Amino acid sequence: MLDNNKQPVIGLFVTCLADLYRPEVVFASIKLLEAAGCRVEVPQSQTCCGQPAFNTGDFSNTADIARLTITALEGYEYVVGPSGSCIGMLHHYPELFQPEDPWHARALALKARAFEITSFLVDVLQFSNIQSQFKGKVTYHDSCSGLRELGIKQQPRALLSQIEGVELTEMEESETCCGFGGTFCVKYADISNRMVGNKTDNVAKTGAQTLLGGDLGCLLNMAGKLQREGKDVQVRHVVEVLADQLSHPALGESAYHLGKSL
Amino acid sequence: MQITSPQFKENARIALTDVGLQKALGNVKTGFPQKRANAVARLPEFDQLRDQGRDLKNHIIANLDIYLEEFEANVIKNGGHVHWCRTSEDARQTILKICQDKGAKTVTKGKSMVTEEINLNEHLEANGITPIETDLGEYILQLRGEHPSHIIAPAIHLNLEDVSETFHAHHNKPKSMDPAVLMQEAREELRARFVAADVGITGANFLVAETGSSIIVTNEGNGDLTQTLPKTHIVVTSIEKVVPTLEDMTLFLRLLARSATGQEFTVYNTLSTGPKRPEDQDGPEDYHVVLVDNGRSDMVGGELQDMLRCIRCAACMNHCPVYGAIGGHSYGWVYPGPMGSVLTPQMIGIEKAALLPNASTFCGKCESVCPVHIPLPKLMRHWRKNEFERHLTPKAARWGIKTWAFFAKRPSLYRLLSQTSNRMLRLLGGKKGRIHKLPMVSGWTDHRDMPVPSSKTFMQQWNEKQKAGH
Structure with missing residues (x-):
């Protein structure tokens, strides 16, 4: 799909959770995109996609944040981010503006260029040169927004299958929500707890040592539950494995034993 | 029925620790979704039918007045009566009056969520008329003094032991744990009621404008006995059920059976077209259709219009992980699950139902299985916006x-x-x-x-x- 002589320029959508919680996910994304022949830039005026406001019903603030994000990400051939949920939110932007509003056209233009990372690597770049020394039995959680809003299902699996050491065992109900749901997990804590408990049971049944996924919200939720239950499963974003960026601890695990400090 | 939607969180907390309920809900999770998936896999053009269903429903909603008037004209031509009811109260009074005019003592009922919506049973009882639910699930619930927890499988929250105990307490029979024996008990109890009833009340899955017919689908045949044996048949239904032609109806029957129970077709598909004609061997002497609005016409042209496409298949709740965790009663009113979280605020007010549209992770599973592509998460988000604008969101x-x-x-x-x-x-x-x-x-x-x-x-x-x- 890409012109071989031209290096695509990517505006990286960092996503607020990766920025705050897991910078390694962003570095891994950059590494993968560069390995696939892209030039990556990090637009400085980006913040969050606005999904918390959108799903709380605060459409006015959502539209303000959308305008900021659209502006920040304009001028890039592609916009790529390590989250189906956040990229899915960028795809919702046109709903926020009336068709006659100039921002509507700009939102549509962003939607057409915005991709979740595994889908960008597979669907747009047809990238098939994953280099990773990772070894182990993994299972994969399909995060809802990526799965149902962006059609992300086989892309991460296609990439993982290129790693010799990866043994993927599918869990039961891999497409069922983990119960995160943004503020849902705090507002409806009991229901969310039941949902994440079902999920960690299914994860544990696979016998996998590592749980992978493409969205940090879900991964934080499942990691926290696995650790509370004392289930010995490491949780990582799929790009960490794909980019062979594994020197840092898994989610919610201590850096101390690796000799790092604050 | 008493509205407990404002206590949704407390209801949910109790439901999560209810051992019997959790056991019963386990059956929902493994049963309906798998059956639907199998049925869909057997019909390659299922997704095309869904698109057709969505488009046809949109056309109907845009021309609702025309099709309803055509339906009414044909019912009258067939010798029946149509009653237009703007509110639940109008509908209750209308139905009561028909029953009283007939001097009715007992009324048999086929399964109908609209009669739950308008709180019909309590109103009849308060006026000395005994309603008898004839759908097996509804019959069990009536003996127990409960309301449905699901729109097509009303007693899905119960286990065999519960039914066994309930029948033992109400029927003069030895206690049994054999479903076939329990079924036979219910059949025997109900048979005499069918024959004795003065009026039969059913809902309608669809109304056919070109013929003035109503149709109900059941797997038990109780609907047939409810509407053919008594001298008076009252169809209580809502305005968005109308479809233009019999052929259009068959499109929705194909979508409904597969989405609801994973059947190719429901066992009994029963059409009623007016009262008994001279050449008919049986059937009611009087045929009434009570058309309930109850907030639906306000949805036409508004942000909730897509919800009027709903054909009440329950696929959204069968696949909802929140419903699957807490069951239908937690939602606190007639319609549970994702479709209820959109409809309930419209019908009982967003002030009372504020927690419902928020009780979703927006996982999108409901929309992905909806036979008429209702964007349920988007509609729930509409209510959240409404709450935010009206300062109903918690401070x-x-x-x-x-x-x-x-x-x-x-x-x-x-x-x-x-x-x-x-x-x-x-x-x-x-x-x-x-x-x-x-x-x-x-x-x-x-x-x-x-x-x-x-x-x-x-x-x-x-x-x-x-x-x-x-």
Whole structure:
């Protein structure tokens, strides 16, 4: 799909959770995109996609944040981010503006260029040169927004299958929500707890040592539950494995034993 | 029925610890979704039918008045009567009057959610008329004094033991745990009621404009006995059920059976077209259709219009992980699950139903299985917007989102906030890499640990690297 002589320029959508919680996910994304022949830039005026406001019903603030994000990400051939949920939110932007509003056209233009990372690597770049020394039995959680809003299902699996050491065992109900749901997990804590408990049971049944996924919200939720239950499963974003960026601890695990400090 | 939607969270908490309910809900999770998936797999053009169903429903809603008037004209031509009821109260009074005019003592009922919606049974009872539910699930619930927890499988929250005990307490028979024996008991009890009833009340799955017919689908045949044996048949249904032609009806029957129970076709598909004609061997002498609006016409042309496409198949709740965790009664009114979280606020008011449209992770599973592509998450989000605009959102959440948005709109400040939060979380996490208890987010830490950031924010690290000339 890409012109071989031209290096695509990517505006990286960092996503607020990766920025705050897991910078390694962003570095891994950059590494993968560069390995696939892209030039990556990090637009400085980006913040969050606005999904918390959108799903709380605060459409006015959502539209303000959308305008900021659209502006920040304009001028890039592609916009790529390590989250189906956040990229899915960028795809919702046109709903926020009336068709006659100039921002509507700009939102549509962003939607057409915005991709979740595994889908960008597979669907747009047809990238098939994953280099990773990772070894182990993994299972994969399909995060809802990526799965149902962006059609992300086989892309991460296609990439993982290129790693010799990866043994993927599918869990039961891999497409069922983990119960995160943004503020849902705090507002409806009991229901969310039941949902994440079902999920960690299914994860544990696979016998996998590592749980992978493409969205940090879900991964934080499942990691926290696995650790509370004392289930010995490491949780990582799929790009960490794909980019062979594994020197840092898994989610919610201590850096101390690796000799790092604050 | 008593509305307990404002206590949704408390209802849910109780439901989550109800052993019997949880056992019963386990059957929902494994039963309906698998049956639907199998049925869909057997029909390659299922998705095309869904598109057709959506488009046809949109056309009907845009021309609702025309098709309803055509339906009415044909019912009258067939010798029946049509009653237009704007509110539940209008509908209750209309039905009561028909029953009283007939001097009715007992009324048999086929399964009907609209009669639940208008609270018909209590109204009849208060006026000395005994309603008898004839759908097996509804019959069990009536003996127990309960309401349906699901729109097509009303007693899905019960287990065999519950039914056994209930029948033992009400029927003069030895206790049995054999479903076939229990079924036979119910059949014997109901048979005499069918024959004795003065009026039969059914709902309608669809109304056919071109013929003036109503149709009900059942798997028990109770609907047939309810509508053919008594001298008077009253169809109680809502205005969006109308379809133009019999052929259109068959499209929806194909979608409905597969989406609901995973059947190719429901066992009994029974059409009623007016009262008994001279050449008919049986059938009612009087045929009435009570058309209930109850807020539906207000949805035409508005942001909730897509919801009028609903054919009440229950696929959304069968696939909903929230419904699957807490069951239908937690929602606190007639319609549970995702479709209920959209409809209930319209019918009982968003003030009472405020918690329902928020009780979703927006996982989108409901929309993905809806036979007429209703964008349920979008419609629930519409209610959240409505709540936010009307200051019904809880103060803490409102204040929280506004404060957060203040930062999110200012990139430099936002980065400072991220850096500060990042550092604080890492300090709180200490050597463990996660937090066990954090009172500010006890909803999270009551049930799970909170992982803390692995290092400084990405933006900090990136900009340091850029400065260092990487």
